Amino acid sequence: MSLYESGESNGSISLADLFNLKKIDGYSELSVESLAFALTRGGWPETITAPSKDASKIIADYLKIMLTSELSKVDGVRRNPATANRIIKSISRNISTTANIQTIKNETSYKNKTNDDDTIRNYLKAMERIFLLENVRAWNPHIRSKTRLVTTPKWHFTDPSIATASLKVAHEALIKDYHTFRMLFESLCLRDLRVYSQPLDGEIYFFRNKNGFEVDFIIELPDGRWGAVEVKLGSKEIDEAAKNLIKLRDMIDTERMRPPEFLMILTATQYGYQRPDGVYVVPIGCLKN
Secondary structure (H helix, E strand, O other), X not given: OOOOOOXXXXXXXXXXXXXXXXXXXXXXXXXXXXXXXXXXXXXXXXXXXXXXXXXXXXXXXXXXXXXXXXXXXXXXXXXXXXXXXXXXXXXXXXXOOOOOHHHHHHHHOEOOEOOOHHHHHHHHHHHHHOOOEOOEEEOOOOEOOOOOEOOOOEOOEOOOHHHHHHHOOOHHHHHHOHHHHHHHHHHHHHHHHHHHHHHHOOEEXXXXXXXXXXXXXXXXXXXXXXXEEEEEOOHHHHHHHHHHHHXXXXXXXXXXXXXXXXXXXXXXXXXXXXXXXXXXXXXXXXXXX
16 A cells, blocks of 8 residues: 555645646655654555554564465475575665675575575566565666666565565664665655556656666656656755756657656655756655556
8 A cells, every 4th residue: 555545645746647747736744754664564454554563563474474385385386485585685685776686696695505596586586476576677768878778677575664574674773774764765655656657557667877877766658658756865865866857858869759747856855846947846745646
């Protein structure tokens, strides 16, 4: 469930409105602390209605069942729960990144034993089939530059609480670890964007070239319309995020594809508005489909 479905986003700004070029205005009452709690609690219906002290245990129990039972049931191939758990922890540490198979191999070696590439891929494929993993594919637009684009997908779970449960990170600790919080907040935003883009038949990608220039998410509709999204926790990062989005817009070859319908910075801040440069600033606590 998204934050809007759980009643935590007030829904004052609609993703559909952004695609239809409507003006936006909103105010979110969600604090950073509330977002950290919502992230670690997850969007599972059972955890949303359960007492807060029980949420972490519910997610941990769910993850245990997935790794000890469902991962082997999905195709009848027996898999080692300990190996699966180490892979989940590695992905959790590298959430929102394009870490490759070698990274997971290095981080899941145990007692001088290293799994081969095919074994790692086999586990990852099974995790996607049981809806633990839901990675983001790279976007391949028509651009003016000849710089090659990254094609490796970004690691993401179906829900960011899988990562915090795996790493045993409570929301109080998450607030004190800005780097981890930032990466997991991006994953939370992805979960909600996926939900909100479904009625529009939208697909979500990320953009990155070989020079390291990256934009967090691209939402593309079947009719060719698209919007670009940068995710930022705090207001101090908004100016830089806006420059990034405008840079991507200017890279697009508009003779071969249409320009973006919107450029949006999705934040943990309070106010929703449009900047003078045209970029929208949208609190995740205001967004809906």
